[in-house]
Amino acid sequence: MNIPIYQVDAFTDTLFGGNPAAVCPLEDWLTDDLLQKIATENNLSETVYLVKHGKDFDIRWFTPATEVKLCGHATLASAYVLFNLLGFEGNEIHFHSKSGLLTVTKKEDGKYMLDFPANPPSPDPHPPKSICEGLGIDTAPVYKTDFDYMVVLQSQKVLEGLTPDFKILAQTPSRGVIVTAKGDEVDFVSRCFYPQSGIDEDPVTGSAHTILIPYWSGQLGKQKMKAIQLSKRRGYLDCELSGDRTYMSGKAVLFMKGTIEI
Numbered sequence: 001m002n003i004p005i006y007q008v009d010a011f012t013d014t015l016f017g018g019n020p021a022a023v024c025p026l027e028d029w030l031t032d033d034l035l036q037k038i039a040t041e042n043n044l045s046e047t048v049y050l051v052k053h054g055k056d057f058d059i060r061w062f063t064p065a066t067e068v069k070l071c072g073h074a075t076l077a078s079a080y081v082l083f084n085l086l087g088f089e090g091n092e093i094h095f096h097s098k099s100g101l102l103t104v105t106k107k108e109d110g111k112y113m114l115d116f117p118a119n120p121p122s123p124d125p126h127p128p129k130s131i132c133e134g135l136g137i138d139t140a141p142v143y144k145t146d147f148d149y150m151v152v153l154q155s156q157k158v159l160e161g162l163t164p165d166f167k168i169l170a171q172t173p174s175r176g177v178i179v180t181a182k183g184d185e186v187d188f189v190s191r192c193f194y195p196q197s198g199i200d201e202d203p204v205t206g207s208a209h210t211i212l213i214p215y216w217s218g219q220l221g222k223q224k225m226k227a228i229q230l231s232k233r234r235g236y237l238d239c240e241l242s243g244d245r246t247y248m249s250g251k252a253v254l255f256m257k258g259t260i261e262i
Helices: 032-042 072-084 129-135 156-160 206-220
Strands: 002-010 019-026 046-053 056-062 092-097 100-106 112-117 142-144 148-152 176-182 188-194 199-202 224-229 235-242 245-250 252-261
Touching: 002 072, 019 032, 019 072, 032 046, 032 056, 046 072, 056 072, 072 092, 072 100, 072 112, 072 206, 072 252, 112 206, 129 148, 129 176, 148 206, 156 176, 156 188, 176 206, 188 206, 206 224, 206 235, 206 245
Parallel strands: 019 046, 056 092, 148 176, 188 224
Antiparallel strands: 002 019, 002 252, 046 056, 092 100, 100 112, 112 245, 142 148, 176 188, 188 199, 224 235, 235 245
């Protein structure tokens, strides 16, 4: 069995920046066990699989350790492959996922806009002790969503200086922990830690911004914002809140294309 594979750096216009994703278009779905084994072998933050669904596509995402219900950067990478390498016609692609219908639009400025559901966080007055202990901080406001916990710090400098204990942080009962602060040069910044899902620090996390965008829109009183995810690779996002939807725009760069032989 031969499976095409493309590796794309998403939310960046620079090779070796942003977040790398492996994109694997399939004729039909493989077993879940095989999908997971391929993702584990790839050892990237996400391997994404696509199967044609009429004019649309079904989409699933796997980390090296588990399947996830939503992933932004790998969806952007998938759109990049379909538009630029697989001859998709038109400027809008619809993906059917475990988080509902997702849309990616190709923009005139070379960016790709993700249309994802908003996931506003709620304050958690009694968060797990593993969060602050794992982050190495005394206390901070903590919020919760269906996916992740979110911690709001007092400054970008404090966020940049975090050196988490991932063994402790992994004890948190969630997909992961997002840490955010108001940005010095952009509206807000973040870092995202997912040791529970096999990724200590994710370079750029689109799904986390479905949480961050509604939060910071409320805090800043703005619908349109710019954000940076402050990982070593860095990611740059144009963000917008529109009702119960979040829009995230960014660029992507092809690193590799090849074939998986099984």
